[in-house]
Amino acid sequence: MSTQLRLDNVSKIYGAEDTSVKVLKDISLEVKAGEFVAIVGPSGSGKSTFLSIAGALLSPTNGTVTIGGQEISRLSSQQLTDIRLQKIGFIFQSANLIPYLTVRDQLILIGELAGMKKSHSKKKATELLSRLGLGHRLHHYPESLSGGERQRVAIARAWMNDPEIILADEPTASLDSERGRDVVHMLADEVKSRGKAAVMVTHDHRMLDLCDRVVHMEDGKLSVS
Template structure:
């Protein structure tokens, strides 16, 4: 991946060759500025690589039209962000319902599915709470429930524990791992948090745009 920055060519990613197995929890680690989020954005179809191709679920997304790619993402990928990205004026259950509505699930079915998803992340007692009344860990659980809406096969997470303390971060990721393994979903997670390595099936280390063997310190 090459960017133009003020007339200068910046190569953000170099010779990336990556395969993630179905049902795996894959961590992408590395220092700030190493290209982790750029790589995740390419794999999610949010950025188009300068050269090369991306295949998800047997389809080459780099050749898809924008409208087809948008439909593919909506159906097959759930996103989790470090800042939670919840709607502050909506309750926990309404935040999940919004994602279901976007996937064509409406009315009572959406309400029941949202309630079920929040139950899966141990928030049955917080469905009517506003984000401001939830802890950081609880907000991230709502975000996970929202990412699971519509049963996408791929979950992509960008620094999902960055805003959480050690205990909450590990608990949230362990929960995500269990939910993903129970349903055979694949999780690709960008993180610089070494505390969650033990939940991963595979760990890759990105430095200066290159995939490397993880250093022993990590």
């Protein structure tokens, strides 16, 4: 399988030289297509910073990031935006749905931003939501959904641009154990059936058996269990 995400000797330092804080310390990680990797570790260990750098939201102080075979450190802001739209799907702890858009329109917006025709966006959004058991919720607004339904909408939205990489930050934090496991099952199934690469930051060790590999982060360093 091809490598979809690669970080080589990545460090992130905040602050001036005399008061600097090194949040990430020479991290290297490779994630292949079809692989689901979990990152665990205590709060403040650098997990969210890692995901932001892996998702082209934040630049490393040192090291390189390669996404889909393209090294991104010298890309412009617009090129990085295009990378995020075309190659990366984000799932956050909170579903972060837009309150004034219906369930289907949440996905249609992403499709249009990624350059799809509206007719294609509508069709794809309907198919994705139906696949996740939300076909009866297409025209509902976020306030009328349960926590589990909102998170499933967020997953469908992350899949809308058919990304090569899925990055999930505590996707089960607001869900009970049963619904949380359902969400992670959906992620794992998508990774395997469609050859995606996925990285999930989680505190929920009950979900780790669904992942191919578990990586521990502590004090800005990675270690494989």
